[in-house]
Amino acid sequence: MSETLAAVRASGFGDVIARAHALIFDVDGTMAETEEVHRRAFNDAFSRARLNWYWDQATYGQLLRVAGGKERIRAFAMRKRTMPLLSHREIAELHRIKTERYAELIATGGCPLRPGVEALLRKARRRSQRLAIATTTSRANIDALLSVALGEDWAEWFEAIVAGDDVPAKKPAPDVYLMMLARLSLPASRCIAIEDSRNGLLAASRAGIPVLFTRSAYFRDDDCSEALLAVDELTEIGLP
Ligand code: XBP
Ligand code: MG
Numbered sequence: 001m002s003e004t005l006a007a008v009r010a011s012g013f014g015d016v017i018a019r020a021h022a023l024i025f026d027v028d029g030t031m032a033e034t035e036e037v038h039r040r041a042f043n044d045a046f047s048r049a050r051l052n053w054y055w056d057q058a059t060y061g062q063l064l065r066v067a068g069g070k071e072r073i074r075a076f077a078m079r080k081r082t083m084p085l086l087s088h089r090e091i092a093e094l095h096r097i098k099t100e101r102y103a104e105l106i107a108t109g110g111c112p113l114r115p116g117v118e119a120l121l122r123k124a125r126r127r128s129q130r131l132a133i134a135t136t137t138s139r140a141n142i143d144a145l146l147s148v149a150l151g152e153d154w155a156e157w158f159e160a161i162v163a164g165d166d167v168p169a170k171k172p173a174p175d176v177y178l179m180m181l182a183r184l185s186l187p188a189s190r191c192i193a194i195e196d197s198r199n200g201l202l203a204a205s206r207a208g209i210p211v212l213f214t215r216s217a218y219f220r221d222d223d224c225s226e227a228l229l230a231v232d233e234l235t236e237i238g239l240p
Pocket of ligand 1: 026027028030067069070134135136137141164
């Protein structure tokens with residue numbers, strides 16, 4: 001698609017967003033570029049556990065294809081063929097330490113919302129549009145990020161939240177989005193999902209939900225052909 005046509009589509013997409021009965025936001029990479037903070041938290045947890053593991057950006061970019069921090073640790077351990085393999089309990093403990101560290105890093109350094117995210121949230125609230133979160137990460141991580149970015153009352157902005165451990169299968173399985181549709185009692189066609197990764201795009205698409213794709217640092221080159229629209233930033237869209 002030519003740049004001009006893409007720009008026209010993006011600028012005209014605001015009405016499509018405004019007409020949706022609900023906007024369902026992914027968190028990591030979509031609301032904020034959090035994955036570098038996650039990566040630092042993983043590495044700090046490995047060092048606290050005296051594991052000589054370190055995930056550089058290239059390694060983490062590959063591991064991010066695995067949704068879920070616990071699943072990511074297991075995938076890496078399997079690849080490393082560490083003996084004995086870490087038990088479920090050890091992985092859960094390592095992930096608990098990582099989650100604690102993530103909250104510390106966010107509380108001290110914050111992680112700003114991506115351009116246009118807060119403006120879209122505020123405009124949606126002003127028109128009483130329903131807002132929701134469907135994410136692979138944990139509720140603790142959502143709270144850490146949004147209590148800094150939106151204030152302590154952030155949860156009042158969202159009618160429903162479905163997090164990674166609420167469902168049997170994480171993205172790209174549609175579980176989080178199917179549970180969200182049930183929570184909202186809405187047909188998929190009346191919603192828009194806002195996502196940043198192919199895993200997220202597939203999860204929402206498999207639930208029948210149209211997707212607005214906002215490219216993020218780690219997934220910039222992901223195939224997003226199933227998306228209704230793909231932009232670099234929400235600010236490209238003329239938001240009513
Ligand atoms: C992104 C993920 C998460 C985060 C790390 O979630 O896949 O696993 O990378 O958080 P989404 P956890 O894009 O769906 O918001 O360590 O809590 O999994
Ligand atoms: Mg994401």
